[in-house]
Structure formats: C-alpha cells, structure tokens
Amino acid sequence: MEDLLNKLDQQTTNIVSHRRQTVLEGLPVFLREDSSALFRTCQDKTPEDRQTRGMKVGILIVIEDDACPSTLPSVIKFSVVLEEVIVLKDAADLQSALAYLFGLLFALDFEYPKQLKYTFEVIEKVFMEMGSTHCSPRVMSLKNKLLL
16 A cells, blocks of 8 residues: 555645545445445546436545546546435545535434445544444454554
8 A cells, every 4th residue: 555655646746635535535445345335436527417326425526537547637526425416516625525425424314325334434433533432343443553
C-alpha cells in the first residue's frame, strides 16, 4: 500500500487530500467488502439517471471526460446518492461527501447496507466515536492497528 501511495503522490499536488481519499476508498477493500457498493466513478457527460442506476446508498465520483490515460483522472465533483437519487451535489471532497452521507443515513434512520456493514461500523464507532464502544472483531482489529 505504501508503494502505491508514494507512486500516486508523485502525480498530485495536494498529497494530504489525496491520501485521505485513497484511504477512504480503500477502507471497504481492507474490511473485505465491495467498495463498488459505496463508491461509483463516472464521467461528467454521463446522464444522471445512468450514473445512479442501482445505487441505493453511496458516493458518486464524477471525473473529466478528456483525462489523459497516463495521468490520474481529474475529479470534478463528489455527489451523495440515496435511493438512486443524487441528494447532494458538489461536495468539496470525498471526506465531506462521506460525512454528509453518514449524517443523512443517521438523520433519516436508514439502515446501513448489509454489504457495507463493517465500513459503516468503522465510520460510526472509530471515526465518529458514536454509539457503544463494542465493535465486531473485524472492526476492533482495524481499530487496534490504527492506534499502534
């Protein structure tokens, strides 16, 4: 992971934001969950109804159409999706979009998607420090690794 992050750091100017985004996108992968259930990337010219089709809960990452294949794609915006509808457009960054998504799920009393159970448990209990301190073994393992 460190080699990948170092290589990607060479292609961007805002390393801190880039690393935060990479860590958040990698969180479901680390927890052995399907990251495509939470994050979807599309090009800016794709119609909205095609972008969100089948997406119950998630973040839509919109990139430029004409990005050069040898460089990282340029992110135009982040959008929050609930029930296949974009409910928030133009979030500043992935961290903000994920915080808005979590807040909406909490405020609207939505259930976390079953395929992202551990990802949302980490966000709730480790990042946001909400709810009980009891964590599943998988989340507790990640929490202990982060505290070392």
